[in-house]
Amino acid sequence: MKLLKGVMMLTLGFSISSTVLADVVHVAVASNFTAAMKDIAAQFEKDSEHTVILSFGSSGKFFAQIQNGAPFEVFLSADQAKPIALEKAGFIVPNSRFTYATGTLALWSTKADFVDKNYTNLKKGNFNKLALANPKLAPYGVAAEEVLTALNLKNSTQPKWVMGENISQTYQFVATDNADLGFVALSQIMDNGIVTKGSSWIIPSELYSPIRQDAVLLKTAQNNDGAKALLKYLHSDTAQHIIYDYGYKTE
Amino acid sequence: MLTEADLAAIWLTLKLATTVTALLLVIGTPIAWWLARTRSWLKAPVGAIVALPLVLPPTVLGFYLLIAMGPNGFIGEFTQQLGLGTLPFTFSGLVVGSVFYSLPFVVQPLQNAMQAIGERPMEVAATLRAGPWDRFFTVVLPLARPGFITATILGFAHTMGEFGVVLMIGGNIPDQTRVVSVQIYDHVEALEYAQAHTLAGIMVIFSFAVLLALYGSQRKTSLWS
Incomplete structure (x- = not known):
């Protein structure tokens, strides 16, 4: 029993020390990016100490939820219009918007x-x-x-x-x-x-306008290093490779 | 304020709710009567099956209906053999889905009302030489009237507000499957909040008025019998 207690204390000690560094990141993901994001999140969790919690759904619903205080730190939209609207309404960290994938x-x-x-x-x-x-x-x-x-x-x-x-x-x-x-x-x-x-x-890309999908860091994430790291990670070779393999173009 | 598409959706919803309610009263009455009277061991399983749509989330139910009604599903194969094609994305498909989905809301109040009548009035009618059909139409139906009214209200209201099943098997076709709830959802998703509010407001006021009128006319007898 003593040993068990000791192990438990030790684990507790470790988990406390690691939570100091690690963040939990809540990500709202447009449904078309579901599979790719699952892979990226798994890889990101391996490569960092942070934990990612993914929610999948339509961008329109996420837009309404974010405006009404949904607890997300990162939003990966299926389009550009909604991130731009959120930017204009002041819901995102300024200059955090970028195109993470272009759909095919x-x-x-x-x-x-x-x-x-x-x-x-x-x-x-x-x-x-x-x-x-x-x-x-x-x-x-x-x-x-x-x-x-x-x-x-x-x-x-x-x-x-x-x-x-x-x-x-x-x-x-x-x-x-x-x-x-x-x-x-x-x-x-x-x-x-x-x-x-x-x-x-x-479909040949000249037949339709590019489906640019934008990501943003939401205001709630101003002090969340995990969220910032995740957005940066989307630019990494690992992530870009996954995005490409799912049939998206990257910039 | 309302666009043509909004008006078309309202009309379609009323048509769907009316058709479904009428069908449900025809289908639900014998089921409820059987459930109210039978001593068969099948009573519990049949009652449970009727109540099942209450358990499944509408979108889940809709997803399985989409599979079952599809070209390889058992309902789909049956309708194709009848030369009717497949049901998803058609008004008939919505009717079938809604009948299934709203069944417990019609059967249960009817069953409760019929059970409340008890054996006595039936026995008395029998001693006066009323046959089974006669007894059903002249004794059971009038006595179960409050149950019928509740069933009609609930069946109608529930179909009016249906969303998940329609979303899954509808395909958003104007005048066929684009009902009010889907239209409101579309407005919200397209960030047209003002139009969504207008349509939702109309739906709530209309439903309130209908319910108020029906409940008001029922003051004398208990609605939940």
């Missing part, structure tokens, strides 16, 4: 050989439903709409659109086979640099 759009089906470079089935209307994120809400939806406009297919496909509230839901519509085709984030269907299931067409 893909046309995807769970069926093998259903999607090709010439988007034949999309052109011919040879599908039951076309899933896309709601352009009003999600930057990937805006991009999808731009692509359809550029290909002159917007009007012909519109009656078959089904819209997800965010890119995760859009993915779900296709993944459950309820929609034959869908515009999803490449990050959702990519693992270790390759697309893992079904067939897809990675």
Whole structure:
């Protein structure tokens, strides 16, 4: 028993001394960046003494929550508009905003050989439903709409659109086979640099405006070294490599 | 103040709530009657299944409905064989999902009201040579009236405010699946807070007025029987 007590005291001593240095960082992450951020956070925790707690959801919801005092220190948005709005409203540490990833759009089906470079089935209307994120809400939806406009297919496909509230839901519509085709984030269907299931067409970037995703340090994190370290870590080779492998472009 | 899309969403929601409530009264009445009278060992399991939608979070329920109604799901295969196609992203799909989701809100008040009647009035009616159907329509239905009113209110109100299930199986199609709750959510997500407030305000005032009118008309009899 004495030994056990001694060990416990020792552990307690260690944990107290390490909490002096280590911070807990609460991060609000846009749903499209879920998988990549999990990997980055795990790596960051290995490389530093800090602990990361991730929350995933839509940027619009996080925006409302942050304005109403949500306890996040870092916000990784799916777009630029919301971080800019937070910056203007004075919710972030000045000059902390930067683009951590640029999203890539893909046309995807769970069926093998259903999607090709010439988007034949999309052109011919040879599908039951076309899933896309709601352009009003999600930057990937805006991009999808731009692509359809550029290909002159917007009007012909519109009656078959089904819209997800965010890119995760859009993915779900296709993944459950309820929609034959869908515009999803490449990050959702990519693992270790390759697309893992079904067939897809990675949309050429000249067909849509860049999906810049911005990160910000929130005012609540002014004294949180962990949060600052995490944002810095997003620029590191390790993080950049992970981001790239999930199909994003980095700057 | 209200856009055309807002008005379309309001109309669609009223249509959905009315259709679902009517269907639920037709489906729920025999289920409730059976649950109220039976001595079968199946009573407990059936009652539990009816109550299950109360347990599952709506989005979870919606997710499984999306899978079940999809081309490879068991409901989807059935509807395809009937030549109806698949149900997600259609008004019919929302109706099916909502019926399932609001079932306990209709069955339970009906069951309670029917149980409260007891055996006595039925036996008396039987001695007066009323057949089973006659007894049901002339004795049970009038006596269970408060239960029917509660069931109608709850079924209607619950469908009006439904969100999670619709979000998962709807696909946000104007005039088909974009109901008021989804429209408000869209406004909030798009940071159009003023429009969200207007629409939410209208929904609350309308629902309050409907509930007030119905509860007011029920003052004489206890609503929860």
